[in-house]
Amino acid sequence: MSDVLNIESLDLEARGIARRDGKVVFVEGALPGERVTAVTLRRKPSYETARVDEVLRPSSQRVVPRCPHFGVCGGCAMQHLEPSTQVAIKQRSLEDTFWHVGKLRPARVLAPLQGPTWGYRYRARLSVRVVPKKGGVLVGFHERKSSFVADMRECHVLPRHVSDLLLPLREMIGSMSAPDRMPQIEVSLGDGVTALVLRHLLPLTDGDIAILRAFAARHNVQWWLQAKGPDTVHALEPEHNDALSYTMPEFGLRMPYRPTDFTQVNHAINRAMVSRALKLLEVQPTDRVADLFCGLGNFTLPLATQGREAVGVEGSKALTDRAYDAASRHGLGDRTSFATLNLFEVDAHWLRSLGYFDRMLIDPPREGAHAVSQALAELAHEERPRRIVYVSCNPATLARDAAILVHEGGYLLKSAGVINMFPHTGHVESIAVFETLDAAGVLEVKERARQRAIQAAADAVAAEEAKLAAAAEKAAAKQAATDAYLARVAAEAEAQQ
Structure with missing residues (x-):
């Protein structure tokens, strides 16, 4: 009904x-x-x-959804909504989350960063399933809220030439030796290069290799193979090992990467995002700048073109080694350094050990930068970066970390805005700018935070004492009731004698 x-x-x-x-x-x-x-x-x-x-x-x-698979395919959620309205909803969500989670409002709301709304997705993971009831092999995204693979024949958020590969990929997988043991194909586009990573659970036959090479020649793609974990990924043709890259012309940079590395899905928005982040950070030629969660150096290398030194920190040594190689190839080796560290476990002592930073860029995964924010909040005024730019892919963890920086650390939330990295989806990417108060203001905020902590501890003790008192009172009442019952039973027994 x-x-x-x-x-x-x-x-x-x-x-x-x-x-x-x-x-x-x-x-x-x-x-x-x-x-x-x-x-x-x-x-x-x-x-x-x-x-x-x-x-x-x-x-x-x-609006009428452009894709015929919208509503079934889980790749998009908002195609029925006019694109500028999608962005407005994301902006409102960011502002609401700042308030509900952190009790904060940015002093200025930045204009949304927008780009192409179709054909923007340069990275994608396509699932592969053999489904005889639907004609054989399916290649595509999962159905919405389901583990089933959508019966996709086209995809409008993928570049047109990648969308056109969906049906040929079905036919190709179906012709191979073990199509039911090839669970996914990752798509990664660089400048002029389309790389496809085939995940295969059984060794490929010579016939399979011949099929892949013929497909590559026909459709101008490069095949990479993955037999087990990410470390097993390798190019089918050795000459393709260094072919994949993206460029940032504003900074004169070419960034090489492997197809399973984390890079931004939307290359156009990534270039605009890096440009905006550096403008907001206002790096000066004499500045020493930190880039936390630096990955392959997406921000580190552009920062090195503007400041005295850029220090990138990341949890994977393989990534920091390759970031330094890229910096060296661009003649930035003497202006960059990289450290490998688990940024989810850092403290103020670790931050101090790296030396003073004039400015800092933070670009964490969805989990946010809780430990980093707490460490920054503990630094004295003279020890801390004057300005922080935080790039986020999760409004909730951004708001949580912003509350630490502002309410405990003495930073101001100067501005914030959304980055529409994933049009037609609910994903909210954003950027926020923090600036430290003066020394007196930092001390005042820290003292208020200390008093709140003392009060919270006292309230917790009082609550625990009240809980224990209530439990004791309940136990006493229960014991009294038991005693009364036993006394009544004894009295009744005595009366019967």
Whole structure:
């Protein structure tokens, strides 16, 4: 049975949010301002999920999805929403998260960073499944909220020539010796190069290799093979080992990488993001700058073109070694250095050991930079970077870390804004700028944080004491009831004698 609902807003899974009898209802396929009929999919004590049955009053921002697989394929969530409105929703989500998680509002909201909305995805992991009921081999993304592979014949967020490979890849995999033991193909595009990484669980036959080479020649791609973990990845043709790269013309850089390395999905937005980050950081020629979670040096090398020294820190030595090689090839070896360290376990002592940094760039994974933020908050005014630019792929951890920097460390949240790295998805990439207060202001914030910590500890002790007192009172009452019962039983027994 369908219910009529008025949609108030949208969550980051692109589900409309309605309320019915005081309960939140998440409605797949509905947009803010719409009146819809919806069929309930699941009921929980505090919320329900539903799916649109009919749109009675459509939103002015509703558009016809470009991809025929939208709604089934899990690659996109917002194709039915006008692209600029997608960005506005992400910006609102970022601001709301800053407030709800960190009790913060940026002093200035940056204009969204936007780029191409179609054909932007230069990295993708395509699943491969043999499904006889659907005609054989499927190659594509997973279906929405499912482990099944979508029956995809085209994909509009992939570059056109990669989308055109979906059906030929099906045919190719189906002709190989063990198609059911080839679970995925990773796509990685560089400047003028399309690399495909075939994951195979059984050794390839000579016939398989011949098929791959013929496909590569026909479609102008390079094959890489992965038999086990990431360390086993290698080019089918040795001359392709160093062919994959992306460029950052503004800084005169060519960044080589391997197809399974982490690089940004959207090369156009990455170039714009690096440019904006460096402008916001305001690096001076005499500055020593840190780049934490540096990876292959995506920010480190551009920073080295502007400052006195750029120090990149990353958890993988293989990545920092290759970042330094790239710096050396560009003549930046004397202006860069790299350290390998688990940045999820650092402290203020470690930060001090690296020496003073005028400015710092932080670009963590979704887990954020909690330990780094706590360490920065502990530094005295004269020990700390004056300005920090934080690039985030998770608004919740950014807001958490921002709260530490501001409420415990004495930094100001000067500005923040979204980066639309993944159009048509709910993914929110963002950038934030922090600037330290003066020495007196830092001391004042630290003292307030200390007093809050003391009060919180006292409140915790009081709460524990109250809990113990309540437990003791309950035990005493129970014992009293038991004693009274035993006394009554004894009295009744005595009366019967």
